[in-house]
Amino acid sequence: MLAAASRGSVRWVDVSADDSPDHGSGRREPTAPGPVVTVVSLLHAGTEVRLVRVDVPSAQPDRPAWRSARIGGWLVVAACGKTAASVSPSNIGRDRAPWPTYRAAAIPEPDLPADPRGVDAGYFTYPSDLVRSVADTPGRGETVTAMVNTWEAPPSPREQNLLWQALNKALGIDLKLIIVPGGLHGQKIATTMASGEVPDLMMVRGFYPRVADFAVSESTDLTDHLSGDNILKYPNLANIPAYAWQEMGLMAGRIYGIPLVRPVTGTAILTNRDLFTKASGGAFAGDGWDADTYVDTCVELSDRKHFALGTYGGTAYNLGAHSLWHGAPNGYALEGDKLIKAEATNEYRQALEFTRDMFRRKVFHPDGLTTDITVMKTLFYNGTVRSMPDGFPAYAAAVPAIKGTFEIDLMHAPTGLGKGPGTAVGNTLYGYTLIKKTSKARTELLLRVLDFLAAPFGSEEYQLINFGLEGKHFERDKNGDLKLLDLATRENGNTLPVKYLAAPPTVSYIPGDPGAVRRVHAYQTKDLKIGKKNPMAGFRSTYSDRNSAALNTPLADTAVAVIEGRKPMADWDKAVQRWHRDGGNRILDELLAEYEAVNAG
Numbered sequence: 001m002l003a004a005a006s007r008g009s010v011r012w013v014d015v016s017a018d019d020s021p022d023h024g025s026g027r028r029e030p031t032a033p034g035p036v037v038t039v040v041s042l043l044h045a046g047t048e049v050r051l052v053r054v055d056v057p058s059a060q061p062d063r064p065a066w067r068s069a070r071i072g073g074w075l076v077v078a079a080c081g082k083t084a085a086s087v088s089p090s091n092i093g094r095d096r097a098p099w100p101t102y103r104a105a106a107i108p109e110p111d112l113p114a115d116p117r118g119v120d121a122g123y124f125t126y127p128s129d130l131v132r133s134v135a136d137t138p139g140r141g142e143t144v145t146a147m148v149n150t151w152e153a154p155p156s157p158r159e160q161n162l163l164w165q166a167l168n169k170a171l172g173i174d175l176k177l178i179i180v181p182g183g184l185h186g187q188k189i190a191t192t193m194a195s196g197e198v199p200d201l202m203m204v205r206g207f208y209p210r211v212a213d214f215a216v217s218e219s220t221d222l223t224d225h226l227s228g229d230n231i232l233k234y235p236n237l238a239n240i241p242a243y244a245w246q247e248m249g250l251m252a253g254r255i256y257g258i259p260l261v262r263p264v265t266g267t268a269i270l271t272n273r274d275l276f277t278k279a280s281g282g283a284f285a286g287d288g289w290d291a292d293t294y295v296d297t298c299v300e301l302s303d304r305k306h307f308a309l310g311t312y313g314g315t316a317y318n319l320g321a322h323s324l325w326h327g328a329p330n331g332y333a334l335e336g337d338k339l340i341k342a343e344a345t346n347e348y349r350q351a352l353e354f355t356r357d358m359f360r361r362k363v364f365h366p367d368g369l370t371t372d373i374t375v376m377k378t379l380f381y382n383g384t385v386r387s388m389p390d391g392f393p394a395y396a397a398a399v400p401a402i403k404g405t406f407e408i409d410l411m412h413a414p415t416g417l418g419k420g421p422g423t424a425v426g427n428t429l430y431g432y433t434l435i436k437k438t439s440k441a442r443t444e445l446l447l448r449v450l451d452f453l454a455a456p457f458g459s460e461e462y463q464l465i466n467f468g469l470e471g472k473h474f475e476r477d478k479n480g481d482l483k484l485l486d487l488a489t490r491e492n493g494n495t496l497p498v499k500y501l502a503a504p505p506t507v508s509y510i511p512g513d514p515g516a517v518r519r520v521h522a523y524q525t526k527d528l529k530i531g532k533k534n535p536m537a538g539f540r541s542t543y544s545d546r547n548s549a550a551l552n553t554p555l556a557d558t559a560v561a562v563i564e565g566r567k568p569m570a571d572w573d574k575a576v577q578r579w580h581r582d583g584g585n586r587i588l589d590e591l592l593a594e595y596e597a598v599n600a601g
Helices: 162-171 182-195 211-218 229-233 242-248 273-279 291-300 316-325 346-360 373-381 394-401 440-453 460-467 514-530 542-563 569-600
Strands: 002-013 031-044 047-055 142-150 173-181 201-204 258-261 267-272 332-335 338-341 387-391 408-410 429-435 474-476 482-484
Touching: 142 182, 142 440, 162 173, 162 440, 162 460, 173 182, 182 201, 182 211, 201 211, 201 440, 211 542, 242 258, 242 429, 267 273, 267 316, 267 394, 273 291, 273 408, 316 346, 316 387, 316 542, 338 569, 346 542, 346 569, 373 387, 373 394, 387 394, 394 408, 394 514, 408 514, 429 440, 440 460, 542 569
Parallel strands: 142 173, 142 201
Antiparallel strands: 002 031, 031 047, 201 429, 258 429, 267 387, 267 408, 332 338, 474 482
């Protein structure tokens, strides 16, 4: 167990002259004496318990504001020393390891063709002649621990879960999963890194604070196992496209993770196609789908009990999608020798005003930003909300979940907004999996496990991971296609989220619904034409790795406050200026320096 404690007098910041985010960081306004605050944090096995005591000074006991305090922010990590890297993750001045050799796996001939630029192969039926992609069982009875996130309800325990048991048997290990709700995963990773009690496999996301520091100091360097042709020992990992490795990026010139590849088209807004088509007079997803029609349709589909747009914590009322629809950059714009953050552009500002106007029209679910994604999915499935943002792979899970009550499509970008429309493409990296420091033999075992989990479509392993056991989770219909059984609604590749440890390149296949496959293929084909890549994907800023949460949280808080009408647009401009002043300019400089160094080499 690790413990940290602090005690000190707090001073309140007088914000009467500057009503910007109230986190207090970097504020220069006058202060007034506050209470004495004692904070004690206890960390054990990746869990933190935080105790806070607020003492009112005896000299002024009548100040009611001193009797309560809100404690927020990231969990105690830096004080514990485990995330302080002795080696910087920056690639500047480093000899860079060769990228893993890419060798595509042979997959069945699709019904709808793939485009390697960003359209997945589409399948109307599931292949009948499956191949085995892994020659030998990865393990010999070892126990393997792994931490992943989930955006679904938790699975039933291993002892009661046929899919989990079957997967363990096929892997030849006892896989013990630590499954963390997506909204809490970042905090869990922070406490786990600080505790030093790390599982064998740990899925992380690139924007978590200090995760790159942790990778180079506390995780296994995989370069000798995976660089160049070394990866061919693990053919399913060699099937991960080069762009996924490059978007993960090198750290200190080395390979430290297994990228979790996702569709090039990235995130999407799941949409009730039936209702949007009817309310738009048939314009949805067609040539008449413009900004005015989008707004009018959302208003038409919203009343006291139903809302056109569902959101949840972190989505900021679809501001990300709206900004791209207005023509804002995907993350950053590189203009000559100048790097510009998307939020600093006029297009992003226009999108913020647009989203504020949509909020005033009451088209968003009123509890959206305080609602968990799993609850919002239920509201989407039962028709309370008519659309909701989610990861692109969620489409394949949502279609069978609604059991044919309506058709699900993906929200197409309307025309007529700013310099748009645009969408985000190239954001293929969901996160990556780290292997704890261990022996060479143990590392090879864990790589064999990950290689199994990355088995491609059309393999026996893929079928097990995603659809379970024939006769238990699915059966074959008269045409040989998969027909999901009741157990598959509770035990499947989403509820048992090993896809957050390793996964193959995606394809489009939805059991029993060729129409849904056609819709997603059409969306990707159209999306590719207007998609924008993030020019800084895979490049590192050490300052951003360590301070992005402190810098970006006030910016996101201000955006939400503007949308909800609690702050004027002028406060957004101030927040952008503060971002640059308080460290943003340093991030831009570091990203640009690494970009130039890597491309010069």
